[in-house]
Amino acid sequence: MKYVQFVNSVLKSIIQKENKLILFGQNINAASCLSGLTRGLGNVNNGPTINTQNSENTLVGVGFGLMLNNTSSIFFMKQMDFLLLGIDHLVNTYNIIRQKEPTASFTIFPINVDSGYEGPQSALNNFNDFCSIAGIDGYSFTNRKDTEQILSKYLVLPGFRILSPSQRLLQKDMLELKVLNKHSNLWYFQYEKGSAASIVCFNYSLPYGVTLHEELSRKNIHSSLFSVNSYSEFDYSDIIKDISKTKKLVLIDDSKSRNRVSDKFLNLVYKTCKLDKNIIIDRKYSEDQYFPRHDQLDIDYMAVAEQLSGKKIN
Numbered sequence: 001m002k003y004v005q006f007v008n009s010v011l012k013s014i015i016q017k018e019n020k021l022i023l024f025g026q027n028i029n030a031a032s033c034l035s036g037l038t039r040g041l042g043n044v045n046n047g048p049t050i051n052t053q054n055s056e057n058t059l060v061g062v063g064f065g066l067m068l069n070n071t072s073s074i075f076f077m078k079q080m081d082f083l084l085l086g087i088d089h090l091v092n093t094y095n096i097i098r099q100k101e102p103t104a105s106f107t108i109f110p111i112n113v114d115s116g117y118e119g120p121q122s123a124l125n126n127f128n129d130f131c132s133i134a135g136i137d138g139y140s141f142t143n144r145k146d147t148e149q150i151l152s153k154y155l156v157l158p159g160f161r162i163l164s165p166s167q168r169l170l171q172k173d174m175l176e177l178k179v180l181n182k183h184s185n186l187w188y189f190q191y192e193k194g195s196a197a198s199i200v201c202f203n204y205s206l207p208y209g210v211t212l213h214e215e216l217s218r219k220n221i222h223s224s225l226f227s228v229n230s231y232s233e234f235d236y237s238d239i240i241k242d243i244s245k246t247k248k249l250v251l252i253d254d255s256k257s258r259n260r261v262s263d264k265f266l267n268l269v270y271k272t273c274k275l276d277k278n279i280i281i282d283r284k285y286s287e288d289q290y291f292p293r294h295d296q297l298d299i300d301y302m303a304v305a306e307q308l309s310g311k312k313i314n
Contacts, residue, residue, distance in 0.1 A: 004036045004170040006144060010151050011037075015074075016044035018156055022066060024050040024059065025076035025109075034111065037170065038076050060086030060108065064093045064160075067106040072156055077110035080164060081124040090134040094160060102158045112140070114204060114254070115168040116295030123295065127164055127203065128257035131231035137161040138231040139186070142206045143175035146229055150186050166204040168295065175207060181238065187230035188239065194222035197277075197308050198243045201227045202253040202262040208281070208297055209252055215301040219313055223250075231261055239265075240272055248277040248308055254297050256283055279307055 015021060023041055025034075029049045033039035042049030052059055059075055060083075066073045077083060083090075086108075114125045131138040138161060139154060141147040147165075154161055169175075181190040191206075192199075192213055201209040206227040213225045224242045243249050249269060253262040262282075269275070281299055306313050 001174050002170070003172055003174045006174045007147055007151075007165055007170065008037055008039060008041075010148055011041060011155070012044050014151060014155050015041055016046070018072070019046050020071065021045060021047045021156065022050070022071060022073040023048070023076065024052050024062070024073065026052055026054050026078060028076045034076060034078055035170065037111065037165070054082070056082045056085040057089065060089040061093065063106040063108065064089060064097055067097060067102065067104045067160065070104045072105040074107045074109055074155070077108060079113045079122055079124075079167075080110040080127065080130070081113065081122055083108065083110050083130060083162075084124070087133065090130065090136065094134060094136065097160070102160070105156045105158050106160045107155055108162045110162065110164050111167050111170070112164045112204065113167045114295050115171075117292045118295075119292050123256075125203070125254070125256040125295070127162075128231055128255055128260045130162060132259050139163050139229050140204055140231075141165060141229060142169055142204055142227065143177050145177055145179045146186070146189050146227070149182075150229060153186060169204060169207070175210070177210070183234070183238075185230075185234070187232075187234045188226055188228045190224065190226050190238075192223065192225035194224050195246060196221045197223040197248040197250060198239070198246045199223050199225045199250045199252065200239060200243075200265070201225070202251070202260065202265075203255040205252040205254040205297065208254070208299055212250065212252070212299065212301055212304060216305055216308070219305045219309065221305060221308055228261070228265070233261060233264055236265055236268060240269065243269060243275075244273050247273070247275055249273075249275055250279045250281065250304060250308070252297070252299075253282045277308055279304055
């Protein structure tokens, strides 16, 4: 099953249980339905499903207005780049609303365009920055388990948040993983446990972490694997505890943000852990990132294995 089909099925299962929920966004119930993400949601929704014009500042304001009037809604957005037009509402309007206990839900559901070859106005893989500038909750998800649990918990929970899938992953086969541990608020998930290294993934980088874990296992290097789904600081103590035992950290972050929650996490690691090896895999700034190009992280998995083992691997 393609991941987009699974996300769509989870959305349907949650939305059909709600009363008077308003769904809105450009072409969410017409044409491609955001490449299948929102297909059929209007058929199961017990409230209005509205195809809107492209006026994101107005539409973010509409969502907050509905929230103030005790009406829950979800704003589905074709790409996160468009949310730039709603920054004023995200910061200033929400600063007023957040002073009261919410009784309704407003969720913005933009697709994070990280698939590559999109050009300079369609590749804002900067989820960190939206959450940082507005001080709001945001969650990404990459596989069956975290998608089911995050959407079930937060999609229509009273209050406001941003939930965003990866365009790159939506068209791939769904990732099936077993969860060993998770934060009670689903801020992180742990998928593997090992003694030789700790792999901690941020943003949408978990598939890279899965590949790295598999490659290391083939070299008899057994690693722990975590994925951080939240874009707010939280209690990292369980992850830090694992790193303190392995003393070897591989941090992977495929975000384009200059201000990242992974940096704050890394500062805490440096303060609390004595590391034998520290490998950071992230994006390096280059001028060609503003032109249509691939958007993948280039990872030399063999080189990482050799750094962790401290010897040449054939």
